[in-house]
Amino acid sequence: MAAFYPWFWIVLIVVFAIAEGLTVQLVSIWFCVGSVAGLLTSFITRNFGVQFVVFVVVSAIALLISWSLFRDRMRPRSVATxxxxxxxxxxxxxxxxxxxxxxxxxxxxxxxxxxxxxxxxxxxxxxxxxxxxxxxxxxxxxxxxxxxxxxx
CATH class of the missing domain: 2.40.50.140 (Nucleic acid-binding proteins)
Incomplete structure (x- = not known):
């Protein structure tokens, strides 16, 4: 059953990457990064709970970092006339x-x-x-x- 978890994370990476590719906004890239972290964690431990916690934490950190980087670019700009x-x-x-x-x-x-x-x-x-x-x-x-x- 331990071989299931790496495949699970690989499938999630592909699904989130496809979802991100189909949209024009940052929608699921954070989950893609979190899935990569979950995949790497699956090589270290077989405990799915630990893998899932790593996935959630890394996804949240990726969301916060990207939000702080792109916050100013996402605001509508007023055009001076x-x-x-x-x-x-x-x-x-x-x-x-x-x-x-x-x-x-x-x-x-x-x-x-x-x-x-x-x-x-x-x-x-x-x-x-x-x-x-x-x-x-x-x-x-x-x-x-x-x-x-x-x-x-």
Whole structure:
């Protein structure tokens, strides 16, 4: 019965390798590595329990190592566009903005849809806080004592 266990691990290696080859993501490569460890352990001991524990531990370690190596590559990347350049700039309200209805803002000569938590009348100055799709989130600029406009 001892000859069964090496064949068992060889079959698992082949099955997990085929499963990995059929997918485009890392799905079963960790189990393939664990099966190789189980196969090597079967040459040292005939105790299937020990072989199985080695399989589980090595598979878990392989999963943790690959996850830490590829974690940053698996996250979706945001693509910077020229539109991001309007963030932090000042603009002029073209169509009044209220908290429940958006309006229009002109920033750097371009007309944008905009929203704001505070009401803004047409002609008021505002500062671009963020960009979501094609809609700017703006904040009002306040008037200082010397009649200078300061954006917060």
């Amino acid at each position: 020229n539109a991001d350049m309007v963030i932090g700039k000042e603009g002029v309200v073209l169509r009044a903005i209220s908290p429940d209805a958006g309006g229009r803002v002109k920033v750097d000569g371009q007309d944008w849809a905009a929203k704001c938590d505070a009401p803004l009348a047409a002609g008021e100055r505002c500062k671009v806080i963020s960009l979501s799709g094609v809609t700017l989130t703006v904040a009002p600029c306040v008037l200082e004592k010397k009649e200078e406009t300061v954006c917060s």
